[in-house]
Amino acid sequence: MKEIQSQILVLHGPNLNMLGKREPNIYGLKTLDDINASLNSEAERLSVTVSIEQSNHEGILVDLIQGAFDVFNGLLINPGAYTHTSVAIRDAIAAVAIPTVEVHLSNIHQREPFRHHSYIAPVAIGQISGFGAESYRLGLQALVNHLRSHAYP
Numbered sequence: 001m002k003e004i005q006s007q008i009l010v011l012h013g014p015n016l017n018m019l020g021k022r023e024p025n026i027y028g029l030k031t032l033d034d035i036n037a038s039l040n041s042e043a044e045r046l047s048v049t050v051s052i053e054q055s056n057h058e059g060i061l062v063d064l065i066q067g068a069f070d071v072f073n074g075l076l077i078n079p080g081a082y083t084h085t086s087v088a089i090r091d092a093i094a095a096v097a098i099p100t101v102e103v104h105l106s107n108i109h110q111r112e113p114f115r116h117h118s119y120i121a122p123v124a125i126g127q128i129s130g131f132g133a134e135s136y137r138l139g140l141q142a143l144v145n146h147l148r149s150h151a152y153p
């Protein structure tokens with residue numbers, strides 16, 4: 001099968017810069033740098049390019065998603081707590097219409113009821129939740145498989 005070069009934007013939302021120190025019983029001991037290193041090596045294995053950003057600010061995440069229009073062909077996002085609150089991030093993803101995979105380290109459906117609802121899920125291809133740092137690697141694989149299988153119908 002012929003392959004297109006995929007350019008993937010990876011976005012980490014609020015408080016994910018504190019991974020490793022933040023509630024390690026829930027989120028594990030891996031730091032964001034560890035996760036990014038594993039994403040970079042998985043990207044190389046899959047022959048795709050990843051550009052990785054983290055922000056604690058909803059508006060900055062919206063700007064980054066808007067800026068992805070016509071630049072990136074896939075979005076891998078852990079919106080953190082904005083998953084459960086942000087119509088603005090959902091609308092930005094719908095606006096740019098870039099295939100998106102939502103990831104979470106923890107299993108949000110097993111936690112407090114306020115975490116069970118995701119504003120992002122309806123505009124995402126799918127969601128990977130509950131595999132710790134591995135959720136990101138699985139999410140990248142799922143996104144790349146989706147892009148490759150939809151590139152040449």
Ligand code: DQA
Binds near residue numbers: 082
């Ligand atoms: C999270 C789950 C969210 O509910 C929480 O607010 C986070 C992290 C996760 O990766 O498990 O910040 O997105």
